[in-house]
Amino acid sequence: MDTQKRIRELMEERNWTDYRLAKEANLSHSTVSNMFNRNNAPTLPTLEAVCRAFGITLAQFLCRGRRSAVD
Template identity: 50%
Template sequence: MDVLERIRSLRLERNWSEYQLSEKSGLTQSTISAWFRTKTLPTIPSLEKICSAFNISLAQFFFDETGTQTVLTEKQYKLIRQFNRLSEKQQNSLISFLEDTTNSL
């Protein structure tokens, strides 16, 4: 199961619409809808908000109720590894840059 499938699965388990997920997570409905429309992955801060809305941890997000790991692509792993090497200030700058870039699409 990939990241977007996992979000959809958790949302449907709760019988939530995308709008309800946006209300509970503090993200806009257009942002959530765009992830699925364009097959774009959420940022880590956005994923943290999604997990908070579902009342689960990031670790729980990446392992479903059957213990099956959510699959990340090699590119996604590489991005996470590189992100973790940055200082907190650099991480925040990168997040801001990516949010600005994706919001302008």
């Protein structure tokens, strides 16, 4: 899964900037910027903070767009 792409999709749905995500997730702006500009994969605590900011669980973040084995 492309974690940064998924985060960008969620940001676009909400019309959020990097700054807004950092504020909502209680992260530094540099943490969020580095995730995209330096292609740094977010740590688990960072990803959990991002999910809380979006109002979704980590499982919802990871499972979106995946097809079930039954399909």
